Amino acid sequence: MHADVRRGTALCALLALTQAFYIPGFTFKSYRDGETIPLFVNKVYSDKSELQYAYTELPFVCPPTHRIKTGRFTSGASISLNLGEVLRGDRITVSDYELIMGNDEEARYLCAQTVDQDGLKRTRELIRDGYVAEWIVDNLPGATSFQTTDKSRKYYAAGFKIGEEVVSKQGGLPQYLIYNHVTLVIRYHRAPGKDGDRGKKVIVGFEVFPKSIAANNRTEDGLPKDLQNVRDPMMLIPTSNSTGEIDESEAATLTIPFTYSVYFREDEQLQWQNRWDRYFVAQEDSSNVHWLAIVNSLVIAGLLTAVVAVILARTVRGDIKGYQEDGGKPKLKRARGPMSPTNGMEKGGLLDQLGDLEGEADVSDDEEPEDITGWKLVHGDVFRAPPHGGLLAPLIGSGTQLLFMAIGILLLSAFGILNPSFRGGYVSVGTGLWVFAGLFSGYFSSRVYKTFGGQLWQKNVFVTASLVPGLLFSTIFVLNLFVWIQASSTAIPFGTLVGLVALWLFIQLPLVYVGGWYGYTQVGSWTHPIKANAIPRQIPAQPWFTKDVQAILLAGFVPFAVVFIELMFVFKSLWVDKSGYYYVFGFMAVVSVILLVTVIEVTVMATYIQLCSENYHWWWQSFLIGGSSALWIYAYLAWYFFARLHITGFVSSLLFFAYGGLACAVYGLLTGTVGFLSAYAFVRRIYR
Numbered sequence: 001m002h003a004d005v006r007r008g009t010a011l012c013a014l015l016a017l018t019q020a021f022y023i024p025g026f027t028f029k030s031y032r033d034g035e036t037i038p039l040f041v042n043k044v045y046s047d048k049s050e051l052q053y054a055y056t057e058l059p060f061v062c063p064p065t066h067r068i069k070t071g072r073f074t075s076g077a078s079i080s081l082n083l084g085e086v087l088r089g090d091r092i093t094v095s096d097y098e099l100i101m102g103n104d105e106e107a108r109y110l111c112a113q114t115v116d117q118d119g120l121k122r123t124r125e126l127i128r129d130g131y132v133a134e135w136i137v138d139n140l141p142g143a144t145s146f147q148t149t150d151k152s153r154k155y156y157a158a159g160f161k162i163g164e165e166v167v168s169k170q171g172g173l174p175q176y177l178i179y180n181h182v183t184l185v186i187r188y189h190r191a192p193g194k195d196g197d198r199g200k201k202v203i204v205g206f207e208v209f210p211k212s213i214a215a216n217n218r219t220e221d222g223l224p225k226d227l228q229n230v231r232d233p234m235m236l237i238p239t240s241n242s243t244g245e246i247d248e249s250e251a252a253t254l255t256i257p258f259t260y261s262v263y264f265r266e267d268e269q270l271q272w273q274n275r276w277d278r279y280f281v282a283q284e285d286s287s288n289v290h291w292l293a294i295v296n297s298l299v300i301a302g303l304l305t306a307v308v309a310v311i312l313a314r315t316v317r318g319d320i321k322g323y324q325e326d327g328g329k330p331k332l333k334r335a336r337g338p339m340s341p342t343n344g345m346e347k348g349g350l351l352d353q354l355g356d357l358e359g360e361a362d363v364s365d366d367e368e369p370e371d372i373t374g375w376k377l378v379h380g381d382v383f384r385a386p387p388h389g390g391l392l393a394p395l396i397g398s399g400t401q402l403l404f405m406a407i408g409i410l411l412l413s414a415f416g417i418l419n420p421s422f423r424g425g426y427v428s429v430g431t432g433l434w435v436f437a438g439l440f441s442g443y444f445s446s447r448v449y450k451t452f453g454g455q456l457w458q459k460n461v462f463v464t465a466s467l468v469p470g471l472l473f474s475t476i477f478v479l480n481l482f483v484w485i486q487a488s489s490t491a492i493p494f495g496t497l498v499g500l501v502a503l504w505l506f507i508q509l510p511l512v513y514v515g516g517w518y519g520y521t522q523v524g525s526w527t528h529p530i531k532a533n534a535i536p537r538q539i540p541a542q543p544w545f546t547k548d549v550q551a552i553l554l555a556g557f558v559p560f561a562v563v564f565i566e567l568m569f570v571f572k573s574l575w576v577d578k579s580g581y582y583y584v585f586g587f588m589a590v591v592s593v594i595l596l597v598t599v600i601e602v603t604v605m606a607t608y609i610q611l612c613s614e615n616y617h618w619w620w621q622s623f624l625i626g627g628s629s630a631l632w633i634y635a636y637l638a639w640y641f642f643a644r645l646h647i648t649g650f651v652s653s654l655l656f657f658a659y660g661g662l663a664c665a666v667y668g669l670l671t672g673t674v675g676f677l678s679a680y681a682f683v684r685r686i687y688r
Contacts, residue, residue, distance in 0.1 A: 028272055029138055030191040030200035033102035036070035037186070037203070040079065040136040041095045043489050044162060047576055048129045048646045050655040051488040054091035055133055058126070058162075059119030060178060062111035062258055068098055083431055083499075084424025089490040092136065099137070099186065101201065102264055109222045110258040120236050120254060123163070124176045127236075129648075132159035135208065137186065139421055140275065142208040156278045158577075160208040163236075177233040179210035181224070181259045187267040204267050204275040215257055222257050276420055293565035294587065297594040300562050301601070308601045375611035379687055380533035382611065386619035389452035392676075394464040395623065397445025397512075399673020401468075404437035405430055406592075406670060414589045431503075438465065438508045442515025443523075450525035461516035465509045468669065472662060473500065479658055482651050490655075529688045539615050546613050551621070555606050556628025559598045559671065563629075564636060566591045571640050575647070575656075596674055599626050603675035604682045611683075618679060626675015630668030634661060 031037060041055040055061060064076025079092040096110060115123065135142035143156035163178040187205030190196045212233035213224050224230065238252035270278075375382075386392060409430050412418045418425050445464040446457055454460055476492065483491040544550055566588060603626045607618050637660045641647065647656055 028192070028202055030195040030202050031101040031188075032198070032200050035101045036068070037099040037101055037137060038068075038070045038073045039095045039097040039099055039184075040092050042090055042092050042134040042136060042141075044126065044131040044133050045089075045159070046126075046129045046131040048648055048652075049131075050490065050647065050652040050659075051483065051486050051649075052089040052490045053126075053131075053487070054093075054489045055135075056091070056093045057487075057489075058123070060113055060115050060123050060256055062096065062113050064093070065096055065111075068094070068096055082424045082428045083496070084427030084429075086424075086496050087427050087492060088424060089488070090424065091489045095135070097184070097260060099184065099262055101186075101188075103262070104264060105260075105262040107223045107227060107259055107261055110260060112222060112255050112257045114253050114255045116253050117238075120238070123178065124236055127161075127163035127176045127178070128165055128174075131162055133162050134159050135206075137184075137206040138203040139423070140203065140206045141279075142184075142206050143279065145207045145209075154278060155280075156205075156207070158279060160210050162210075164212070176236045177212040178236055178256060179212050180234045180256050181211045181213045181227075181261070183209040183211065183261040183263070185209070186262070186264050187270070188264060189267055189270060189272060192272065202272045204270045204272055205278070213257075213259070215255065218257065223259055227261070279420070291587075293563075294590055294594075296565060297562040297591055297598075300558065301594050301598050304558060304598060304601045304605075308605050374614065375608065375686070377614050378537060378611060378616040379530060381537045381616040382618070382683060382687060383528040383530060384532040384536065384616065385452040386617065389619075390449070390454060390460065390463070392620060392623065393445050393449035393452060393454065393460060394467045395669060396448050396673050396676055397441040397443075397464040398468040399669045399676075400444045401434060401437040401441035402666060402670040403673060404440055405433040408433040410589045410592055414586050435503060435508045436511070438511035439515040441465070442512035442517075443519035445512075446516040446519035447523060447525060450520050451528075457516060457520040458513075460520075461513050462509075464516065465504075465512035468666075469504050469508070472666075473497075473504075475658065475662060479655060482654060486651055526684075528684070537614075537616070539617070540613075542613050542615055546610055546615065548621070548624075551606060551610075552624050552628040553631070555602050555625040556630070556632050558602050559595055559629035560632035560636070562595050562598050563591055563633075567633065567636065571637070571644075575640075575645055595671075599629070599671050599674050600678040602626075603679050607679040607682060618683065619676070622679035623672040623676040626678075627668030627670075627672025629671060630664040633667065634664040637664070 041061075043052045043055055044058065045052045056064070066074055066076045068075035073094045075094045075096045077094045079094070081090055081092065085092070098108070133142075141158040142160060143158055144160050146155055146157060147153070148155060160182075161179065163176055166175045166177060168175070185205070185207040186203060187207070188201040189204045191200040191202045195202075211227075211230065213227075213230050214232035214234050216232070217225055219225060234256060236254065238254045409418065409426060412429065413426070418429060441464055442461055445460060449457060449460045477497065480491050480497075545554060603622050606625045607622050610618055610621060638657070641653075641656060645656075647653060
């Protein structure tokens with residue numbers, strides 16, 4: 001009864017986290033009338049490509065004049081970025097757009113940019129691929145405004161298109177127009193507290209409405225004569241200024257005038273702490289699907305829990321009870337395979353129920369008790385050190401490091417400390433947690449390594465500290481070569497790569513060393529209730545479902561079934577919306593807890609079945625089964641690529657599958673470690 005109450009309380013607490021979608025920052029910026037508000041330009045991105053580009057490096061963008069100054073910002077200056085922003089491809093620069101709080105501007109001239117043939121070709125390619133621009137005001141991304149289907153609510157889609165592809169109904173080649181005028185709508189609200197009493201305001205919305213206006217029919221200042229009735233768009237076709245005819249010469253250029261309008265509008269309904277809500281309206285409409293994901297996960301986990309309870313509780317306890325009733329002296333029969341005398345058995349565990357084979361039952365070296373079957377037959381080999389234990393130990397250590405990082409990010413996100421307003425925060429904080437968790441990595445790796453009988457603990461520490469980071473760094477470096485060629489902002493700068501190496505060398509490596517030293521020399525190995533036989537037992541032929549490939553595929557499907565609905569939202573946020581504003585970490589936290597419980601139960605059940613088949617090679621098998629759902633997730637990722645995405649090009653496809661593979665490998669390492677540790681605890685429990 002008490003256990004049920006505790007489980008119910010824990011479940012309610014987890015479900016309560018689903019309401020912790022977003023908690024804003026603790027400070028806000030307020031502006032008084034007449035104060036200049038900086039507008040930052042960042043990058044352009046598309047759902048058809050994995051390549052992003054810095055906005056200021058595009059051929060049609062007006063070069064900065066350094067004439068706008070507001071506080072510490074000067075137009076053309078690059079903003080210092082955190083690690084997460086750099087890795088996600090951000091390149092934030094102060095623009096020449098002048099926004100003054102409370103001052104509406106019907107039309108202002110920015111510049112006239114002359115673009116050559118190569119630049120026009122490049123611009124047409126960006127428009128064809130559907131690239132959208134990301135601008136930022138007061139940490140809010142410029143948004144395209146929409147209405148819900150019932151017209152009851154407004155919602156935002158981050159970014160705005162840089163142009164449009166026009167396809168003629170009569171056929172022929174498509175034409176491209178560029179949006180060279182933007183109407184900026186800044187929505188504000190009275191500032192909270194004393195700032196509001198002084199007349200200050202806070203920004204709660206930033207909307208961008210782009211428009212294409214031809215270069216003709218303008219005033220001497222370069223402004224359109226009539227913004228409301230625009231007849232001709234700005235087509236990306238070089239023309240002769242005198243005749244208006246198309247100029248097809250290689251030296252032809254096109255001069256594009258850029259203008260903008262600014263309007264400030266008060267929004268009395270939207271508070272500052274809720275200003276991100278409009279970016280999430282579309283996601284909130286799918287909350288029922290998130291609940292469906294949780295119910296689906298609970299049903300699967302509940303059924304699995306019932307199976308594990310029946311198989312393990314009844315079967316194992318039944319075996320114990322049978323031996324207790326028989327006085328611990330079962331009858332004898334001939335052994336099925338070669339077996340050496342058992343040594344090192346301790347009293348008080350399950351094996352104590354078997355009796356002393358040499359003393360009490362008078363069993364010879366080639367005989368076994370008649371009633372000993374299944375998992376009890378391999379008691380003399382179950383704790384035999386696995387092959388390649390020097391590789392398994394570093395993997396387990398790295399898995400515990402990932403587990404600590406993942407739990408930290410989920411908790412910080414579910415309680416709103418990490419949120420979309422903290423740009424790049426997930427990657428930056430995750431990297432910090434990963435580095436700090438090097439202590440746990442070295443500790444667990446060294447203890448497992450010593451348990452396997454390893455002697456060179458310093459070598460194990462170095463392998464633990466460099467195996468996963470080295471593989472990740474090498475893969476990312478090779479992929480970066482392809483991205484550098486494309487001149488994309490997705491490429492990690494060389495200085496950042498050097499900084500990451502220094503972070504590993506001077507911080508993580510010493511932390512792993514300290515944890516490894518403490519785990520190996522001060523704490524030592526885990527003790528086992530029995531010693532391994534001198535001669536390994538022969539393993540009989542295995543059923544088809546316990547063989548390596550079949551067992552891994554079958555066991556991995558169950559955890560995948562728990563998370564695949566929530567994965568749909570993660571994939572959509574990363575590769576369809578391209579905003580990265582996945583925010584329902586309350587739901588994610590609940591699903592993650594259910595996932596870990598499912599991984600533990602699947603691994604324990606698979607290990608029990610394997611031992612019942614007299615196969616004592618469970619060390620690696622438990623790790624692989626725990627992480628096997630990564631294979632199903634990668635297959636799901638491949639299906640999503642071909643069925644739902646519009647990504648084209650070799651480099652973009654390579655980046656998608658390579659980074660997707662790295663993410664699945666990291667996930668598999670984490671869940672594989674959870675599976676290994678749970679199977680290890682289970683085996684120690686039944687053989688004690």
